Amino acid sequence: MNNVSIYGRLTKDPDIRVTRDNENFYVLFTIASKQGADKTSFIPCTAFGKTAEVIGDYFKKGSRIYAEGNLQSYEKDGKEKLGVNVSRVEFVDSKSEKAAAVGKEEKAEKNGDITYTEAEAAPDELPF
Numbered sequence: 001m002n003n004v005s006i007y008g009r010l011t012k013d014p015d016i017r018v019t020r021d022n023e024n025f026y027v028l029f030t031i032a033s034k035q036g037a038d039k040t041s042f043i044p045c046t047a048f049g050k051t052a053e054v055i056g057d058y059f060k061k062g063s064r065i066y067a068e069g070n071l072q073s074y075e076k077d078g079k080e081k082l083g084v085n086v087s088r089v090e091f092v093d094s095k096s097e098k099a100a101a102v103g104k105e106e107k108a109e110k111n112g113d114i115t116y117t118e119a120e121a122a123p124d125e126l127p128f
Helices: 048-056 097-111
Strands: 003-010 015-019 025-034 041-050 064-076 077-092
Touching: 003 041, 025 048, 025 077, 041 064, 048 077
Parallel strands: 041 077
Antiparallel strands: 003 025, 003 064, 015 025, 025 041, 064 077
């Protein structure tokens, strides 16, 4: 079996994208996960469909996340890399932390600071 479980924080807001046929959503994000007192791993992740929508709608930079999925290898810049194709997530932040994040987002939205973009991705653009 090729199952991976990761607990950590998102390093930036999830990057929500739409496939070329404009029918499916996917999201790219990175989880920072501590390994001991002085080491942090940065794990590139991808999610599709409903999982992607949930991550895009409810997780932001700094959100704590628990993710499960499959380890995938892919090539980038001529080097083989590893990433996770996430199939399941759990919310880890408390309700008060989520409410604070939503309050910041609503304030930024009122100021016109939030923009949403859709990007088309060719299959060779996906990290795995």
